Amino acid sequence: MTTTTTSTPAVRMPVAWARAALHAGCLAALLVMLYPLAWLLATSLKPADEVIASLDLLPGRLEWSNYETALEGVNDISVGRLLGNSLLIAGGAVVGNVLSCSLAAYAFARLRFRFRGPLFAFMIATIMLPHHAVLIPQYIIFNQLGMVNTYWPLILPKFLATEAFFVFLIVQFMRGLPRELEEAARIDGCGPFRSFLLVILPLTRPALITTAIFTFIWTWNDFFTQLIYLFSPEKFTLTLALRSFVDASSTSAFGPMFAMSVIALLPIVLFFLAFQRFLVEGMANSGIKG
């Protein structure tokens, strides 16, 4: 779009300049922000001697063997296995969150029951509850159940709608759907279960996709819970495997370590590129309709 035709060139010039300056500023900021990612990619391809000796961002020659070393994994556990473990946990969490949060959200958004107001307020309050307040007893419970060092403590809570943020997100979305649709379904003889399954759920798809992607990324990035619950190397995730590099002081392992970091970030980057609209919109809506 151009500026209004009535303005004289003398007025239009500063606007164009201001716009150019704005773009220049944004691009400069973007470069600074993307620097850590560029650094990561470059270092993952640097030979060991260049990591310390060379100050250039770009590697002098590409050391693809860093990736071969990285693929061998850590503690004799291959990256394939680690990746599979990470995917299993994230996948389970996605299924759990989408199922349990949409069920609870439907009740809060559309059904009437006793104590709905107080329970809704309680649900909102748990969004702000620090995880650490429940962490230790949860650990004790899972310990009593013999589930420590299994994936259950990481997946089971998601099937019980413990991530209230997503319940809230879906409630907000469902409230925007026209009630007439369910009225019509009810007249056609649909009970709450069928109208949930056949009418509401398909329409809620954007919110469910947002829930699924955020759950995936957050679970993928999660470190604390995994650190506490998993200790056999064969059950490790990519994040936990990377953790064993934290203590390593020598920079000689830099290449393979950051090659593995790239591999660990890849799923998030792909998800971001594929679903950025859902992610950005989902984040935007979380603050506005609240």
Place this chain on the structure above:
Amino acid sequence: MTTAQMPKAAPAPEAAAVRKPPRRRREGAAWVFLSPWVLGACVLTLLPMAVSLYLSFTDYDLFNSPNWVGLRNYTQMFTEDPRYWRSVVATLTYVVIAVPLQLALALIVALALKNMKRGKGFYRSAFYAPSLLGASMSIALVWRAIFNDGGTIDNLFGTGGWVFKPGWALLAVALLTVWQFGAPMVIFLAGLQQIPGELYEAAEVDGAGRWRQFLSITVPMLSPVIFFNLVLQTIQAFQVFTPAFAISAGKGGPADSTLFYTLYLYDRGFVASHMGYASAMAWVLLIVIGVVTAVLFRTSRSWVFYASEGDR
């Protein structure tokens, strides 16, 4: 929150008769839908909170049964444990530095993008990306390397590795948080777009300058969103763990300067097996976050402006 709307007056007696049984059934159905959440809220939230309150008055190592010690964990924490206070100082310093910086940057970028005609969507997504990546171990390791001896910052400014300097290490962690300004920025941008353009037009007619418009229109109209971001980011900042763990190699160093509260809680509970002590720490954190949130809500009455109060 909207209260449940009563259905419109039933058009015919039969219709009401048809509607009544489903409504009673719906109450039951509601609990079926809610059952996973209710189970989770009871078993994984309320029960653990009660248990951790109990454990905070005990000495417990996971293997032997808890041993009641009264308030000893709390008195030890507040009067005999210098590391505890260092963790409190580190966490508060970090929150006070990182959250305002992050939100200010988010707001500035959102304002810059607001009226952009071309490229807005691109910048919005690109600036948002670090918010998704920043919590990962991969980026935390990158951060450690960049701020290490011989890392980028050392080479550029000759400052040496921040990672090994008390004070500077904390700033490195804070900068990682600031780097993730995209999430609040996206929320700010959405809020800015909801401010009616007529307000600015009217102000322009009245001769208000840019700065005046910002102070008198943008800030008050955006204040609910600023408040939302402030509460959310503050609560999240209190719980930061991964970057501190990675940058300090899991130890909270140098000189406990990045010993964040959660890091020390992990150390006490899961490394040293003082579950009672860690539970007491968790409850203090819960109360502090509750108080901070309450204070934010209390002060919000004087500066947060809800347009819907008047004209909706």
